[in-house]
Amino acid sequence: MPVNAALKSYLETRRSTPAFQMSEPGPSRDEIMELLAIASRVPDHGKLAPWRFIVYSGAERERLSSELAKVAMARNPAMAEDMIKVEKNRLTRAPVVIGVISCAKPHVKIPEWEQVLSAGAVCLNLSMAAHALGYASNWLTEWFAFDEGVFPLLGVKPGERVAGFIHIGTQKMHPGERVRPELADLVTFSGE
Ligand SMILES: Cc1cc2nc3c(=O)[nH]c(=O)nc-3n(C[C@H](O)[C@H](O)[C@H](O)COP(=O)(O)O)c2cc1C
Helix, strand or coil: CCCCCHHHHHHHHCCCCCCCHHCCCCCCCCHHHHHHHHHHHHHHHCCCCCCCEEEEECCCCCCCCHHHHHHHHHHHHCCCCCHHHHHHHHCCCCCCCEEECCCCCCCCCCCCHHHHHHHHHHHHHHHHHHCCCCCCCEECCHHCCCCCHHHHHHCCCCCCCEEEEEEEEEECCCCCCCCCCCCCHHHHCCCC
């Protein structure tokens, strides 16, 4: 079997870069569209495309981060100064943040679970597409992915869920290796 050595090596060493270690430049608008075309090419039972994208870039990231910080501070008035700074920069660490939104809903044939899994596949595919174009990426959720109170602010519609906020930018430094699970603990060959 011929081996695609470059792809194999990439998959064997793939690594996320923490968002705070990213800098400009991020992908251009054309590159973002290219990334999303690749990201959309995922297994999707029934061809439902049960996901969509919201792109946060430029000054809009600052506006939204400051609105998110207001909500966080209202909920926790005793918030420490360093946490306030974190809240004010939620969407500004990377030049581009792409929300992968799961629109999974009951369907006569396709289980909702499969639709949700497809959105997860989109997130990883988007992350890998970013790497293919030379960018670093990080799949994050954080509190505002689960807080329906801020969904209108972020453009997430009722009934939708956030599969991930994929942060994309240029790597400032290599993040180093991350401990991986012991494969022997995870694998069972049925019948043995
Ligand atoms: C659905 C999902 C949500 C995640 N959310 C966060 C998060 O909010 N904060 C965080 O530090 N890491 C989060 N992670 C982990 C990072 O995406 C990433 O997996 C980790 O930093 C290292 O992964 P790597 O194997 O790609 O290097 C999340 C991962 C997944 C799959």
